[in-house]
Each structure stands twice: as C-alpha cells, then as structure tokens.
Amino acid sequence: MSEGLLLEVENLHAYIGSPRGVVKAVDGVSFTLGRGEALGIVGESGSGKSVMARAVMGLMPPRSGRTGTLRFDGRDLLGLGRKQLEQIWGTQIAMVFQDPGRSLSPVVRVERQLTEGMRRHLGVSKSEASSRALRLLNEVGVPDPERRLRAYPHELSGGMRQRVMIAVALACEPELLIADEPTTALDVTIQRQVLDLLRRIQRERRMSLMLISHDLHVVAGQTDRVAVMYAGRMAETGASRTVFDHPRHRYSNALLAATPSIEHVRHASLNVIPGALPSPTDPPEGCRFAARCTAATVECTTTQPPMAPIGIDHEVACFHPVHEKEGELVGR
Amino acid sequence: MCASNTGQAAVLRSALRKIGYAALVVLVVTFGVSLMLSLAPGSVAETILGENATPENVALLNKELGYDRPFIVQYLDWLSHAVRGDLGVSPITHLPVTEAILQRLPVTLELAVLALVLSLVIAVPLAIVSAARAGSALDRGISAATSVFLSVPAFVAGPVLIYFFAVQLRVFPALGWVPIEDGLGANLAAAFLPALAAALVEIAAFHRVLRADLIGTLREDFVAAARAKGLSPSYVMFRHAFRPSSFSLLTISALSLARLIGGTIIVETLFVLPGIGQLIANAVLQRDVVTVQGVVAFIAVTFVVVNMIVDVSYGLIDPRLRRAPAARKIARGRSRTVKPVQKKELTA
Known part of the structure; x- marks a missing residue:
C-alpha cells in the first residue's frame, strides 16, 4: 500500500449488447487498488462484478464497449491495442476463473497449459519452463507434481484443478491477480483451502489481488479492503473489517443480514432481501437499491446518491446510511 | 487408477x-x-x-x-x-462380382479420398476464418458462397467445371480416367475435376458444422483463460479451440467418405470414370441382381467399418473419451456444443 496505486478505475462503464437491449453491466464505477493490496469485490449475481473483472482485464465479449478511465501502473489500459494487451496479460494482470472445470483446456496437458505463457512471454527454454512449472505446482500445494504435469485436467479433482489454474495465472509473475469467484464451483471443504492459498501467495509475492465473490463473509477475512457492488454501481467501499463490522450502506447491511450464521440458528426463518435486481437494460433513476430499501425516501428514487466519505477509508453511496449502532445489531 | x-x-x-x-x-x-x-x-x-x-x-x-x-x-x-467372400458371378459379364468391385475400387477410392481432402482443405480454413470473425461481412460472405455450392447439384457443377477448366483453360482433361500406373501427374489431372465436383457439395456442410462448433468453443472459459495468458488468437484457435470443436466434422466427413466410396454415380457417369458408381448403375439397368447385391453388401460393410473407425478416433481428439466406452455417448451428445464433460473426480 505504501508503494502507491497499481490500478485506478474512474467512472468505468461496461455495456454489452444483447437481444433485449444494451445491458449496462457496469455503470459508472470508481475505485483504486494499491500495490500488494487485496481488494474484495462483493455483490449478488447480476451486480456486474464479473463483467467488471473482465472489463479491467480487457477480455470483453463481442458487441460490447467500455468507457471511463482504467489506469494500470500509470498506463491507460483502454487505449491499448490487442498486441499491447497480450503483452500485459499474464505478465502484469492475470486472471483465475470461476469454474476450473471449464477454464482449463480439456485437450491439453497440464504441463503445456502452465508453460505456454512462460515460453511466449519470458522466452525460457522448454526444460526451464518445465522446471518452473514444477515449482509452481509445488507452490500452490499440488501433491505429486511430476505426475500432475502429464495429466489432463479431467484427471484432477476440482480443488486440484483450481490450484493448477492459480499456478497458470502465477506463471509469468503478474502484479495483479483477478480471481473471479474462484471458489464458487468448489466443494465447501475445499473453498477455504483455495482462499487461504490465494491470500498466502498474494502476501508472499507482494502481489495485488482482486477477489470477487458474492459472499461478503468470504471476502472480509481474505482482503484488506472491500467494495460492495449493486446493479452495476458501487455501494460502499472501505477497510474489510470496517465494512464487515459496521456496514453503512443499506444494501451491504441487508447482504450481511441475509447470510445465515451460527448466531442465527434460533431464528425461525432466514432474512432475505425482498424484491429483485432492477432491469440491467433500463435501470431506474436515483439509487438503484431504492425499490428494495426499507429506508428509501422520494429523494432516493430521483437522485443518484454520490459516493461520500463516512469514516476513515470508508465511503458510501447512500442518503440514509445505517447508523453505526443499528448496523451492529443486524450486521453481526 | x-x-x-x-x-x-x-x-x-x-x-x-x-x-x-x-x-x-x-x-x-x-x-x-x-x-x-x-x-x-x-x-x-x-x-x-x-x-x-x-x-x-x-x-x-x-x-x-x-x-x-x-x-x-x-x-x-x-x-x-x-460370408465366405464369394459374391457370385455376373450372368451378363461372366465376371465374379468380387473381381469387378476390386477392379473398380482403386478409381472410386482415389476419387473419394481426393474429394474428401479437397473439401476439407477448402472448408476448414474457411470455417476458422468465419468463426474467428463470426457475424462479420466476411463470415456472411463465406456462408453465402458455400450455400451456393451446396445448392448446385453435381450434374450442374460438373459441366460448369468441365467448361471452364477443360474447354476454356485447357488445364485438365474433360473426361476419362488415367490409371496411376500411367503416371501420377496424368492420373491426378484426370481425377481433379471429378473430385472437385464431388467435393463442392461437402464443403458447405463441413464449413457450417465446424463454424458452429468453433463459435461454441470460442465462448468457453478455457478460451478466455488461454487469451488471458497473453497468447495470440491464432495460437489459441489452433492449440486450444480446434480439437475440441472437431467432433461433428470428423463424424460427417467419415460419413461423406463412406458415401463417396459407395460410388458417386452422377460424377462417375459425367466424367466417364470406371468406378463403383458406374458398376452399380449399369447393374441396376441390366437387372444384374448378383452384381447389385454384391456392391450393396460392399457399400454396407464400408459404412459400418468407417463408422467403427470414427468411434475409436473420438478418443484421439479428446483424452476424456479414452477411458470408458460409455464416454463416447458424451462425444455424440457433444457434437453441437462443447459442454463440460466429466464432473467425476479421480482424486480428492
């Protein structure tokens, strides 16, 4: 963090063309990520967090567009051509996808998937790339790595596949690792291990990490800072502990309350957030959470609340933030 | 394990x-x-x-x-x-049917293989270009052009090809067959136009099937992940996307080959080639039941054998299908879109 900012995102919009109109998946998002910092991005399905990850990476689907400012290490990413992006992918920014069963090539052995990036970017010999691949598998905790190098992805378990995927992403020593729901497709027992692995590697390598998840609990324990997204916009950003313990945005608060925890067992039913996400093609004016918010006023439905500081390293886009006391009651 | x-x-x-x-x-x-x-x-x-x-x-x-x-x-x-290999003797030519088939087989076999190779050589690059630029003017142009090939029957394409290449340009002979013993060059020159006439129809089907499968594969996460390593689109296409997209292509090209070996009656008749197609066409006209039965049995066996070879070769394309024979069902089901296959895990 002391070494300054690695990624600056300002007023980022990412739109995707669809038969039902233009989906405004990311609609004016700003945040920063420091060097060596772990940032969690949280939001429910459809909040735009995955599209944002791809937008930062530059891996957008056909018929889509991005506007805004995307500065990485001082360079404007949006202005780069395909070849320049290929130079950055893998070596500066790397990505781990949600389902390792789908993000590893089914017909290519693990060894090649690990080494092909190194061979291209680092210009290392075949044998050097192989020994590096072996070290990487060791680093991510894959047992019997010599044998695993010769395996095809389907011969590995889900947890092993995701470890391999992480090793692939680390192969060219990126400065930023974007992990898009890296544990969602895994068994619950494996999720913790993979998250701990990501955090350990992030610290050991002093790498920046963008950890995307729908689960605020997952993100809070594994990141320095957290950003809560709702319907393509930022709702709240701040230090993970602060947002987790004292969520101030009504949505973050509801999100935490909706997650069952051990203290909740005596309740008869789970807390749910009533209503659904607003239309992604035709979002409402004002605060996008207004229709589902218990504290919404007329102002909320007409004016978009701006991001405003509410504490130390804590910003929230809400006209009626949760009082700190109130948050403690529900958020815990 | x-x-x-x-x-x-x-x-x-x-x-x-x-x-x-x-x-x-x-x-x-x-x-x-x-x-x-x-x-x-x-x-x-x-x-x-x-x-x-x-x-x-x-x-x-x-x-x-x-x-x-x-x-x-x-x-x-x-x-x-x-079943003992004796298909009888034709009462008209007094020639054993087995011998008649073996005599004509080299012509038809060469024609079939050449037609298949030609259609693949043309269709595969077109499909790759189409899929890489799906929806573009280039893609639409290629699809339109191959549709024209598909809708032109061989008895129209054949004379058109003869007119341009044999009559106008005089680069290939118009009709007839030159056995391979009389020189490979002359043999290939004689086989080229009929092979092209037979190939044109296949091109459209091959292009469509491979294009659709490639587009499906290119949407997969593993393609995005390969791109995210900074690999070039063409490398990703050939190393990661092509093989998992080629199931349907393999299947239909094998069927095409079997059909072509069965004899392309129209093309053989047009170009006056002494192949299986002519054999069966003449036999039918002359009510030569023995010959017809023999050729039909030969064609049926060819189809069956080619199909079996295809079944085995799925495993060459996709390592996931090498283990269990049941997994081939997946290959059949997968032929349109590539879906994640085995959720079963070997190690915990």
Missing part, C-alpha cells in the same frame, strides 16, 4: 456389441435390397436374351440361373456364399 477387470470386460462387451450391431446392419441392408430387387418387374434373363425373347426362353434361362426358387432360398444361398 480404476482400470480394473470390470473395466476391461466392459470394453470387450461393448466391442462385441458393436460388431453384433454392425453385422445386423449389413444383414438388414442386403436382405432389404434383395427383397426389393426380387419384387421389381423384369429379370436379367430378359436383358440377356434381348427384346424379342419368348416368355418360354426367359423362364428357362431364369430357371437355369436359379431365379425360379423362392426368394428366401435365393437370399440364404447368396448369403452363405457371401
């Missing part, structure tokens, strides 16, 4: 079942064709004796040839010889 005895037994069982099915297919096809031929009016005796033959003479010759026996007896008699 779990390649146990039960696994091997399953492989053996499935192999035996496949051979059983194959034999059944050949049996049903030859029986059906024999039945239809026996029901058709006219007989080979009329062809041999000419238009002025008396009914008595025709009946006599038919009796001599054994066509007066009940159909089922005739069929079983033919079958008992056929």
Whole structure:
C-alpha cells in the first residue's frame, strides 16, 4: 500500500449488447487498488462484478464497449491495442476463473497449459519452463507434481484443478491477480483451502489481488479492503473489517443480514432481501437499491446518491446510511 | 487408477456389441435390397436374351440361373456364399462380382479420398476464418458462397467445371480416367475435376458444422483463460479451440467418405470414370441382381467399418473419451456444443 496505486478505475462503464437491449453491466464505477493490496469485490449475481473483472482485464465479449478511465501502473489500459494487451496479460494482470472445470483446456496437458505463457512471454527454454512449472505446482500445494504435469485436467479433482489454474495465472509473475469467484464451483471443504492459498501467495509475492465473490463473509477475512457492488454501481467501499463490522450502506447491511450464521440458528426463518435486481437494460433513476430499501425516501428514487466519505477509508453511496449502532445489531 | 477387470470386460462387451450391431446392419441392408430387387418387374434373363425373347426362353434361362426358387432360398444361398467372400458371378459379364468391385475400387477410392481432402482443405480454413470473425461481412460472405455450392447439384457443377477448366483453360482433361500406373501427374489431372465436383457439395456442410462448433468453443472459459495468458488468437484457435470443436466434422466427413466410396454415380457417369458408381448403375439397368447385391453388401460393410473407425478416433481428439466406452455417448451428445464433460473426480 505504501508503494502507491497499481490500478485506478474512474467512472468505468461496461455495456454489452444483447437481444433485449444494451445491458449496462457496469455503470459508472470508481475505485483504486494499491500495490500488494487485496481488494474484495462483493455483490449478488447480476451486480456486474464479473463483467467488471473482465472489463479491467480487457477480455470483453463481442458487441460490447467500455468507457471511463482504467489506469494500470500509470498506463491507460483502454487505449491499448490487442498486441499491447497480450503483452500485459499474464505478465502484469492475470486472471483465475470461476469454474476450473471449464477454464482449463480439456485437450491439453497440464504441463503445456502452465508453460505456454512462460515460453511466449519470458522466452525460457522448454526444460526451464518445465522446471518452473514444477515449482509452481509445488507452490500452490499440488501433491505429486511430476505426475500432475502429464495429466489432463479431467484427471484432477476440482480443488486440484483450481490450484493448477492459480499456478497458470502465477506463471509469468503478474502484479495483479483477478480471481473471479474462484471458489464458487468448489466443494465447501475445499473453498477455504483455495482462499487461504490465494491470500498466502498474494502476501508472499507482494502481489495485488482482486477477489470477487458474492459472499461478503468470504471476502472480509481474505482482503484488506472491500467494495460492495449493486446493479452495476458501487455501494460502499472501505477497510474489510470496517465494512464487515459496521456496514453503512443499506444494501451491504441487508447482504450481511441475509447470510445465515451460527448466531442465527434460533431464528425461525432466514432474512432475505425482498424484491429483485432492477432491469440491467433500463435501470431506474436515483439509487438503484431504492425499490428494495426499507429506508428509501422520494429523494432516493430521483437522485443518484454520490459516493461520500463516512469514516476513515470508508465511503458510501447512500442518503440514509445505517447508523453505526443499528448496523451492529443486524450486521453481526 | 480404476482400470480394473470390470473395466476391461466392459470394453470387450461393448466391442462385441458393436460388431453384433454392425453385422445386423449389413444383414438388414442386403436382405432389404434383395427383397426389393426380387419384387421389381423384369429379370436379367430378359436383358440377356434381348427384346424379342419368348416368355418360354426367359423362364428357362431364369430357371437355369436359379431365379425360379423362392426368394428366401435365393437370399440364404447368396448369403452363405457371401460370408465366405464369394459374391457370385455376373450372368451378363461372366465376371465374379468380387473381381469387378476390386477392379473398380482403386478409381472410386482415389476419387473419394481426393474429394474428401479437397473439401476439407477448402472448408476448414474457411470455417476458422468465419468463426474467428463470426457475424462479420466476411463470415456472411463465406456462408453465402458455400450455400451456393451446396445448392448446385453435381450434374450442374460438373459441366460448369468441365467448361471452364477443360474447354476454356485447357488445364485438365474433360473426361476419362488415367490409371496411376500411367503416371501420377496424368492420373491426378484426370481425377481433379471429378473430385472437385464431388467435393463442392461437402464443403458447405463441413464449413457450417465446424463454424458452429468453433463459435461454441470460442465462448468457453478455457478460451478466455488461454487469451488471458497473453497468447495470440491464432495460437489459441489452433492449440486450444480446434480439437475440441472437431467432433461433428470428423463424424460427417467419415460419413461423406463412406458415401463417396459407395460410388458417386452422377460424377462417375459425367466424367466417364470406371468406378463403383458406374458398376452399380449399369447393374441396376441390366437387372444384374448378383452384381447389385454384391456392391450393396460392399457399400454396407464400408459404412459400418468407417463408422467403427470414427468411434475409436473420438478418443484421439479428446483424452476424456479414452477411458470408458460409455464416454463416447458424451462425444455424440457433444457434437453441437462443447459442454463440460466429466464432473467425476479421480482424486480428492
């Protein structure tokens, strides 16, 4: 963090063309990520967090567009051509996808998937790339790595596949690792291990990490800072502990309350957030959470609340933030 | 890890079942064709004796040839010889049918393989370009052009090709066959136009199928992940996307090959090539039941064998299909879109 900012995102919009109109998946998002910092991005399905990850990476689907400012290490990413992006992918920014069963090539052995990036970017010999691949598998905790190098992805378990995927992403020593729901497709027992692995590697390598998840609990324990997204916009950003313990945005608060925890067992039913996400093609004016918010006023439905500081390293886009006391009651 | 005895037994069982099915297919096809031929009016005796033959003479010759026996007896008699490799002797040419097929096979085989290679050489690059730029003007142009090929029948494409390449440009001979013994160059020159005429129809199908499968694969996460490593689009296309997208292409090109070996009657007739197609066309016209039965049996066996080879070769494309024979069902199901296959895990 002391070494300054690695990624600056300002007023980022990412739109995707669809038969039902233009989906405004990311609609004016700003945040920063420091060097060596772990940032969690949280939001429910459809909040735009995955599209944002791809937008930062530059891996957008056909018929889509991005506007805004995307500065990485001082360079404007949006202005780069395909070849320049290929130079950055893998070596500066790397990505781990949600389902390792789908993000590893089914017909290519693990060894090649690990080494092909190194061979291209680092210009290392075949044998050097192989020994590096072996070290990487060791680093991510894959047992019997010599044998695993010769395996095809389907011969590995889900947890092993995701470890391999992480090793692939680390192969060219990126400065930023974007992990898009890296544990969602895994068994619950494996999720913790993979998250701990990501955090350990992030610290050991002093790498920046963008950890995307729908689960605020997952993100809070594994990141320095957290950003809560709702319907393509930022709702709240701040230090993970602060947002987790004292969520101030009504949505973050509801999100935490909706997650069952051990203290909740005596309740008869789970807390749910009533209503659904607003239309992604035709979002409402004002605060996008207004229709589902218990504290919404007329102002909320007409004016978009701006991001405003509410504490130390804590910003929230809400006209009626949760009082700190109130948050403690529900958020815990 | 779990390649146990039960696994091997399953492989053996499935192999035996496949051979059983194959034999059944050949049996049903030859029986059906024999039945239809026996029901058709006219007989080979009329062809041999000419238009002025008396009914008595025709009946006599038919009796001599054994066509007066009940159909089922005739069929079983033919079958008992056929399984021993004896397809009978044509009453018209007095040539053993097996020999007639083997004589003409090199022509048809060369034509079929050449047509397949030509259509793949043209269709595969077009499909790759189309899929890489799906929806673009280039893609639409290629699709439109291949549709034209598809909708032009061989009896139109053939004369057009002859007109341009043989009459106008004089680069290829218009008709006839040059055996390979008379020089490879002359042989290939003679085979090129007929092969191209036969290939045109296949190009559209190959292009469409491969294009659709490639577009499906290119949407997969593993393609995005490969791109995210900073690999170039063309590298990702060939190393990661092409192989998992080629199931349908393999299947339909094998069927095309089998069909082409069965004889492209129109093309062989147009270009006057002494192949299997001409053999069966003449035999049908002359009511030469023995030859027709023999060629049909040969074609049926070809189809069945090619299909079996395709089944085995799925495993060459996708390592996930190398283990269990049951997994091939996945390959069939996968032929349109690539879906994640095995959720089963070997190690925890």
